Amino acid sequence: GSYQAGVAPNDTGNTIERLYAYPDPKQMTPADPFAFTMDASMLGVGVGFDTLGAGKVIVKKPKEAHNKKTSNSKIVIADSREGWVDSLKMLLNSYLVHDNDNDSKQNVAVEFSYSEIRKKGLPIKGFGGTASGPDPLIELHNNVRECLDNIDGKPLTITAIVDIMNMIGKCVVAGNVRRTAEIAFGSPDSEEYVSLKDYEKNPQRMDFGWTSNNSVFAELGMDYTNVVKMIRKNGEPGFAWLDNMRKYGRMGDPPDYKDKRAAGGNPCLEQTLESYELCCLVETFPDRHTDLKDFKKTLELAFMYAKTVTLGKTHWPMSNRVMQRNRRIGCSMSGISQFIAHKGLHELQIWSDEGYKHIQKCDKMFSEWLAIPQSIKTTSIKPSGTVSLLAGATPGVHAPESRYYIRRVRLAVNSELIEPLIAAGYHVEPAETDPENTMVVSVPIDVGEGVRVQKEIGMWEQLSIAAFMQRHWADNQVSCTVTFDPKQESEEGMKAALDVFQYQLKGISFLPRIKAGAYAQMPYEEISEKQFQELSSQLKPLDLSTLYEMHSHERISDKTKTNNHESGSGSDNLNGGDDGKSNRRSTGGRGGVEEFRSMPDLYCDNDSCFFDDEIFPVDSPNSKMSEQENVKLKMGKRIVQY
Numbered sequence: 001g002s003y004q005a006g007v008a009p010n011d012t013g014n015t016i017e018r019l020y021a022y023p024d025p026k027q028m029t030p031a032d033p034f035a036f037t038m039d040a041s042m043l044g045v046g047v048g049f050d051t052l053g054a055g056k057v058i059v060k061k062p063k064e065a066h067n068k069k070t071s072n073s074k075i076v077i078a079d080s081r082e083g084w085v086d087s088l089k090m091l092l093n094s095y096l097v098h099d100n101d102n103d104s105k106q107n108v109a110v111e112f113s114y115s116e117i118r119k120k121g122l123p124i125k126g127f128g129g130t131a132s133g134p135d136p137l138i139e140l141h142n143n144v145r146e147c148l149d150n151i152d153g154k155p156l157t158i159t160a161i162v163d164i165m166n167m168i169g170k171c172v173v174a175g176n177v178r179r180t181a182e183i184a185f186g187s188p189d190s191e192e193y194v195s196l197k198d199y200e201k202n203p204q205r206m207d208f209g210w211t212s213n214n215s216v217f218a219e220l221g222m223d224y225t226n227v228v229k230m231i232r233k234n235g236e237p238g239f240a241w242l243d244n245m246r247k248y249g250r251m252g253d254p255p256d257y258k259d260k261r262a263a264g265g266n267p268c269l270e271q272t273l274e275s276y277e278l279c280c281l282v283e284t285f286p287d288r289h290t291d292l293k294d295f296k297k298t299l300e301l302a303f304m305y306a307k308t309v310t311l312g313k314t315h316w317p318m319s320n321r322v323m324q325r326n327r328r329i330g331c332s333m334s335g336i337s338q339f340i341a342h343k344g345l346h347e348l349q350i351w352s353d354e355g356y357k358h359i360q361k362c363d364k365m366f367s368e369w370l371a372i373p374q375s376i377k378t379t380s381i382k383p384s385g386t387v388s389l390l391a392g393a394t395p396g397v398h399a400p401e402s403r404y405y406i407r408r409v410r411l412a413v414n415s416e417l418i419e420p421l422i423a424a425g426y427h428v429e430p431a432e433t434d435p436e437n438t439m440v441v442s443v444p445i446d447v448g449e450g451v452r453v454q455k456e457i458g459m460w461e462q463l464s465i466a467a468f469m470q471r472h473w474a475d476n477q478v479s480c481t482v483t484f485d486p487k488q489e490s491e492e493g494m495k496a497a498l499d500v501f502q503y504q505l506k507g508i509s510f511l512p513r514i515k516a517g518a519y520a521q522m523p524y525e526e527i528s529e530k531q532f533q534e535l536s537s538q539l540k541p542l543d544l545s546t547l548y549e550m551h552s553h554e555r556i557s558d559k560t561k562t563n564n565h566e567s568g569s570g571s572d573n574l575n576g577g578d579d580g581k582s583n584r585r586s587t588g589g590r591g592g593v594e595e596f597r598s599m600p601d602l603y604c605d606n607d608s609c610f611f612d613d614e615i616f617p618v619d620s621p622n623s624k625m626s627e628q629e630n631v632k633l634k635m636g637k638r639i640v641q642y
Contacts, residue, residue, distance in 0.1 A: 031092035046181035169211030238509030249475035330380030335393030
């Protein structure tokens with residue numbers, strides 16, 4: 001009979017919506033990690049994965065159905081995120097789940113009907129934008145079949161694992177509603193893995209290999225020769241020292257083994273993560289502050305926001321379990337190159353150490369107030385390719401391309417931002433590599449006087465700055481891509497640098513410096529002051545009021561629906577599903593917010609409720625309240641105000 005991927009039959013024969021939940025690890029199928037990656041990617045979540053499953057599962061091509069021409073034997077894929085994900089899971093399990101000792105029980109090939117998937121160009125109400133149509137999913141199914149047919153009767157390979165994950169990434173990007181990111185982890189001793197992005201050797205991977213950053217789980221004391229040779233060729237793989245992730249918080253502190261369960265990291269590797277754990281990141285800009293006291297106030301609000309986010313839940317029980325236990329946060333800094341230029345490295349050390357201490361104090365108080373565990377780790381340095389633009393800051397620990405440069409940002413071709421950007425005078429053009437789905441916006445940047453640029457900073461200094469921040473600030477990780485000139489940095493020199501910094505870092509990647517204009521639409525491109533002035537003179541204020549008005553109207557029109565659906569088991573649909581269903585639940589009273597809504601103003605001095613002892617001395621002998629009561633009062637008002 002015919003049934004839908006993404007829904008399941010109930011006892012009466014009708015269909016009921018399935019909450020897309022993952023089973024107990026002991027009950028998982030080989031397809032579940034791939035399904036999780038697709039599900040998360042379609043929600044805009046970057047995913048890391050390893051290749052440890054290689055060789056553990058035998059691939060068996062399913063046999064063709066006897067009644068192939070019968071239409072009702074096809075699986076109708078539901079027009080929803082769950083439908084797309086379930087179809088992939090069914091296809092993979094038809095190859096990977098079987099009785100190895102009984103060929104007569106060979107699986108029957110699954111056939112899909114894409115008739116329910118809305119046509120390309122139709123609007124998507126839930127996530128915005130327009131539908132891609134079924135073509136990206138059809139291509140994914142065909143590519144997965146071809147990949148597994150090629151290794152029929154053999155163990156699942158490292159290449160097949162990474163290929164399928166990358167094909168998933170390409171499908172999601174082609175869906176044109178969410179951009180995705182992946183990071184693959186493999187062994188430095190595997191020539192197969194290390195050479196995955198050698199497109200002279202693996203030309204067939206050029207079509208999808210770009211969807212993941214590839215890194216090796218480096219071991220302390222290893223021989224870096226083979227990996228360095230590949231890095232000098234194309235910049236990958238990067239390095240992740242898993243032992244350091246598990247053993248240390250900040251590398252300047254004694255080992256604490258808090259992260260002994262760590263299994264990898266997020267795609268930019270600024271967060272240590274356990275299996276199925278999600279990161280929670282928030283960004284600050286220290287160079288925008290007048291003094292350390294001012295910076296601490298920002299850290300309080302930033303960390304409070306991130307801690308509040310950890311109260312939320314996903315639709316993945318396995319993720320919820322680890323996230324509720326760890327409450328991991330990555331409070332990050334950007335604009336570090338500007339800070340060093342304006343205030344100096346010694347001042348950065350003071351701000352980093354004092355800021356870190358202050359965050360630990362905030363974490364203790366917020367955790368007691370919210371009655372949740374303290375965060376296993378609290379600080380990171382994220383690469384901040386785009387967010388830093390909003391603050392006019394250099395990205396993370398990275399030096400700018402030059403004082404004046406063009407920063408190019410990619411948007412979906414149907415993004416609501418395109419028209420306002422064009423109206424404001426920004427140069428917008430189709431992406432050379434994906435003109436049908438992606439547009440490229442060019443933003444002229446001036447990072448200011450006195451900031452050293454990439455070509456002025458050598459490989460060793462870049463590594464030193466990353467290690468400095470890993471020692472004094474980040475108890476998770478510092479995400480850093482070291483740019484190097486292959487003509488100046490020898491293979492032996494790079495190996496020597498890794499030998500030194502393997503004891504000071506948790507992760508690092510390298511990128512050969514590319515000559516300006518080496519390829520079209522480079523993310524960063526140096527320009528002259530005259531070019532900057534010419535481009536800037538064409539710009540007008542960016543007017544986004546039409547977007548605000550449009551979305552405000554949508555919220556008002558949906559208000560009745562929202563109030564009438566406090567809870568539900570519906571799905572967030574990417575390619576469709578405008579059925580008005582959602583997974584909403586009441587939040588009244590959560591975290592004690594309602595409890596303190598009638599907070600008397602007399603407990604806060606001049607409407608300031610920061611944890612600064614000069615403003616609100618918790619341990620004042622005249623205080624009539626305990627420290628915990630003080631914290632509740634102050635934070636209660638702060639949440640109501642903001």
